[in-house]
Amino acid sequence: MIIYEHLSPAEQADRFLRSSAGRALIIRILAANRLPRFLADDLRQDGLRRVWTATVAGAVAIDNLEGFVATVLQRAAIDIVRGRVRGPKAIDWQQVIDLDAAGWGPPFDGFLPLDVEADALAGESLAVLRRAIHSGLAVDPASGAAALAYLSVAVDGAPVPSDCPQPVAGATKTEAAEWAALWYAAYHSCFAGPPDRRASPAIRKRRSRLVRRFRDGLVLTARLVGLEPERARHG
């Protein structure tokens, strides 16, 4: 029985899967699907990712975590046996996703916690944040791609190539990083095209929506991994 009630579901699942009962469950599910035991770590990692995605991004309420972990592990094992080829439901989802729709999760107004000096997010925190974004790619891969590009510019100081659209003079560094993030996430339709063309109001509106979408996702992820916005702001 899982007793770590002060932990998040994903952390509880992690502890359970490292326990002897959890390891036995993994071995049992591998055996039931006729998979070799040395895939245990892959199965555990995939299971944890699914728990994280379901509980955080999917907002699934879990009554019995152990049972839920067993379900996701069984699904993950079937996925391996199928060569990780998804069914048409997933393809359908991929096709119908509206990249212009409002971001998922609650909106976060006012500030972006990652307008920071590099050292505020250096080292482990940044690695943890990137890992969390990786897990969230199941929900919204395009926004995750933008968030990672944003971190490379805003935190790691990656120079933006000259062929990437840049905001007009006077724009903040944050805006420049946001533009680069959208460009590298392949949201090219929210830029005007040749540099001498001004963006139409529709394009500007689209760009603004997409920025908000990936920013909301990034802020939510940062909070979930314990990064407090206040700590990260300029002093």
Place this chain on the structure above:
Amino acid sequence: MAEPLLGHLPLVATHVPGSGLVSVASWPVGPAGSVGLDLGFGVEIDVDAARPSCLVGLTIELPPVDPPGGVPDGLRRVLHRLLGRSRSDDLVGFLGESARDPTHATSARLGAGVHGRSVANGDPDLADLPGYAPVPGVTPALHRAAIAQGAACAPGVSPLVRAVGLLEAVAELSVGGRALDLAGAVRRDLRIGVDTLLGAVDGGLRPRRGGEAARELAGLLRVVSSLTPRQSLVAARLTSLARELEPHRRNRPSTRRPTTSKRPLAPRCHHDRGSAEDASSRRQLDRDHPGTVDVGRSDLLRRVPIDVGSLPGALAEAPIAAYRRGPAEVVVRIDGWAVRRGGLWARTFHSGDGSLLAVAPLRADVGDAVARLLVPPEAIHRLEVDVTDRPELPRPSPALGATQRAIHVGRFAAQAERLGDVASAAQRWRQSARLWSQAGDDERAEMAFALGDRAADALRLSARRPADARDGPLVVDLVDVGA
């Protein structure tokens, strides 16, 4: 009484406590893995990708019902049609018991009464199931639909293959799956398949006119057209396309289940690839086109390693290259894959700690698929790249990578068998066997070697396919290889 749609193989049901999921195991899955088919009401079946009449198992997700232990009528009906009365009654009884007492792991053999027992110390007893050999089992409509759908959903296929696979599954299920309530799924896949097909055709993708693929696709389109509302624009377009593909066979009904003539297996999706002339003009366009990414000879010095061990499906054989471009950018290019890039993502990882640094979708760049990724400058010399249709997944271990590749190569072997190309089948099975050995799964390695030997025997006897391989090609197989 109607025959059960899944045949009469022995089944063992297993319930993991608290999971709400019941697995029903039948046949040990072979070296090409399984393909799944969602039959609604929380029921999915898996058939063996190499011997699709063999049922691998069912997965049943129990819906929350009040009182616990109840089994909805829709689920009962599906199980009855799939398994027959005796086994479905046993399974329904088992489902009820599992839901009422979710604390104990149990398993039960179906067909001879339910005898639950603890499986806490191991997997269900499947030891007396027969070995890996074909037996009559899953009805053709279901297993052909599963294989067609699996082909459609594989990573790195062109929109034409994706559309034809979905529509072929729809055609099979709309006829052979009538006993099941699949209207919702069929409508969904019909819509996706038609949209994708018309988009692909409008984009210039279509089989060679007069070829076998075109003939069979024309027949399939006539069947699919009959499933859409009469006199609708879609029906008219599908019929018109069928006429274009096969102008001399206007209104004859499809007579599928062909046997193919022996021929060499064409390069996969050769209709998607540009010719040498195209490549030359593409390079010129690369230089002239302002939106393209110019990758010159000097980029050979700036190559970023590709993690080939984790590339799924056809991507394992794709001409992928990655280069550093500037102090913080990586360009990933797959030559000639512009039309097959749908749903694919390039990822860069830190080669030290393995963390994901950047991910980007592949975009069309003239005939190629290209992704540009921005990475932290300090990591630019410590990167590895992969390409995937599942960007959220962690990088697989070497064993899992080999397992995935063994499964995908096994699928190509099975497809070659269906197409009657026993030489290619023999080669692919042996390649799959080597990959299973690398993965450490000796049992499946032996299975794959045995299948390779059988294909080689068929080659020596000048047979079109191994003696026990009954299935002819699917339309999606013919379109995939450009027959």
